[in-house]
Amino acid sequence: MKPKILLISGSLRATSSTQQVLTHVEKTLSPMAEPVVYEGLGTLPHFDDSPNVSQEVTALRTAIARADGVLICTPEYAFGVPGSLKNAIDWTVSSGELVEKPLALITAASQGESCHAALQKIFRAISAKTNENTTLLIQFIRSKIDSDGYIKDQNTIDSIQVLCNHFVSAIIEHVQAKAEVE
């Protein structure tokens, strides 16, 4: 089984280091999973809890629901979770698509501890399935990417490989356990 994994970037910047990490993650996952890149973060409306949601919100919820797992890769801005990513997560809280969903987190920033800790707290609160093997904090990210946009730091490449291996195994176990219950 090749699990479908939705990849979400927490950055909308044109020269995004997060996007470069996510491109590497996509390549790393490809032999063992079906990565699907979510591209709607920048067009989501601000969260207002309206029951009549826009097609952008429906598309986000559907993309998460259809995925076997979700991998979020994000920078830290102003000691916190980027607003556009937090907005997307807020849109899923009442509808529950991330509940019991296998979730991996890569925070790639200059420092990143605050954002990394905050997101893990959020994931516990909404009962997403994540653990220490599926979370990774990459610090000094810009020094680990070369001028062509490729990750040049071998430890980082290895850590991403290990995370992807653990995440795919966790998803397969989760899918099999669900199938046994049903």
Ligand SMILES: Cc1cc2nc3c(=O)[nH]c(=O)nc-3n(C[C@H](O)[C@H](O)[C@H](O)COP(=O)(O)O)c2cc1C
């Ligand atoms: C507006 C802004 C605020 C930032 N604030 C932080 C911060 O609080 N902590 C940190 O570790 N890095 C911070 N950074 C650095 C980013 O984490 C780093 O530049 C990262 O590579 C940005 O990712 P991106 O290119 O995908 O947007 C900030 C960067 C920007 C643009």
